[in-house]
Amino acid sequence: MNYLYIGGGVVVLFIIYSLFAAKNNLKKAPEKLIDAQKKFDAGETNAALRALGEAFVIPLNDHVNAEQKAHLLAVLDLLRKVFAEMNISGSKLIDPLYDKLKNSVNASVVLNEGNYKPLQDFFEETDSDAKLVKYLKNSVFGGEISVENSASSDRPAFPETSSRTTPFINKAGKLIMGRKYQEAIDVYKDALTQEWDDTDKAFLHDQLGSCYLMNKDLANAEANYKESIAIKSYFLNNWNYADFLIYHKRKDDAAIQLPKVEALVASPSDRKEFNKLQKGFDALK
Numbered sequence: 001m002n003y004l005y006i007g008g009g010v011v012v013l014f015i016i017y018s019l020f021a022a023k024n025n026l027k028k029a030p031e032k033l034i035d036a037q038k039k040f041d042a043g044e045t046n047a048a049l050r051a052l053g054e055a056f057v058i059p060l061n062d063h064v065n066a067e068q069k070a071h072l073l074a075v076l077d078l079l080r081k082v083f084a085e086m087n088i089s090g091s092k093l094i095d096p097l098y099d100k101l102k103n104s105v106n107a108s109v110v111l112n113e114g115n116y117k118p119l120q121d122f123f124e125e126t127d128s129d130a131k132l133v134k135y136l137k138n139s140v141f142g143g144e145i146s147v148e149n150s151a152s153s154d155r156p157a158f159p160e161t162s163s164r165t166t167p168f169i170n171k172a173g174k175l176i177m178g179r180k181y182q183e184a185i186d187v188y189k190d191a192l193t194q195e196w197d198d199t200d201k202a203f204l205h206d207q208l209g210s211c212y213l214m215n216k217d218l219a220n221a222e223a224n225y226k227e228s229i230a231i232k233s234y235f236l237n238n239w240n241y242a243d244f245l246i247y248h249k250r251k252d253d254a255a256i257q258l259p260k261v262e263a264l265v266a267s268p269s270d271r272k273e274f275n276k277l278q279k280g281f282d283a284l285k
Helices: 013-041 046-056 066-085 091-103 114-127 130-139 163-177 180-191 196-216 218-232 235-247 250-262 268-282
Strands: 001-005 009-012
Touching: 013 046, 046 066, 066 091, 091 114, 130 196, 163 180, 163 196, 180 196, 196 218, 196 235, 218 235, 218 250, 235 250, 235 268, 250 268
Parallel strands: none
Antiparallel strands: 001 009
């Protein structure tokens, strides 16, 4: 940081630079959004995510005018699509800001830090592939990205897998973000040729099921979800299978699976995730 000393006072030149940089970032934000959309359309999911981080700019005074509001909503809409391609839900990150902007009847919206700080933190912590892979285990297949500590007791029950699974998760995760689903399938199939305890083996089959699902191979997706649950039943593999059944409108099968998921609810976050399933099931005709 550079300082200019004048008569005992201090003028912080960095502040002036920061104000200029912030104004410049706001000006360039629409270009960054266009770039993010192009990258997403080209299948470059993680590159699109990084571009969205540059497009996500909050005015320094937290006052969002009508033009900035429309821009931020467009950023959040594209971010949802990017998350969907990564097979994760970003509602916990997106909804506080999205709802604040969308529900405001005023042309100008005054934000508070709680509306956007989690998203700012997320973009800062995922601005490279190396940082992004750290989120894979708890976000790509965990059903939700969270800025909370991963050890929080208010997260969906996640199996205590061994560190041996981590290289496979990271490798497959990178392939998934590049839409190379068959290659991700091969990673997990290769992993399953090794010896594992029941927790790890159930987890790997669960992840393999999700890879098959993204590759539109429904038969193998279902087979692996069932195999995972048969080896060791836990909240998330049961949740994934129920979600699979509801999404494909298999109401009778979902009606059998839902009580099994509810029986494994062990935290408020589990209950919240179960309620999402129940809402989806109730909407089936």
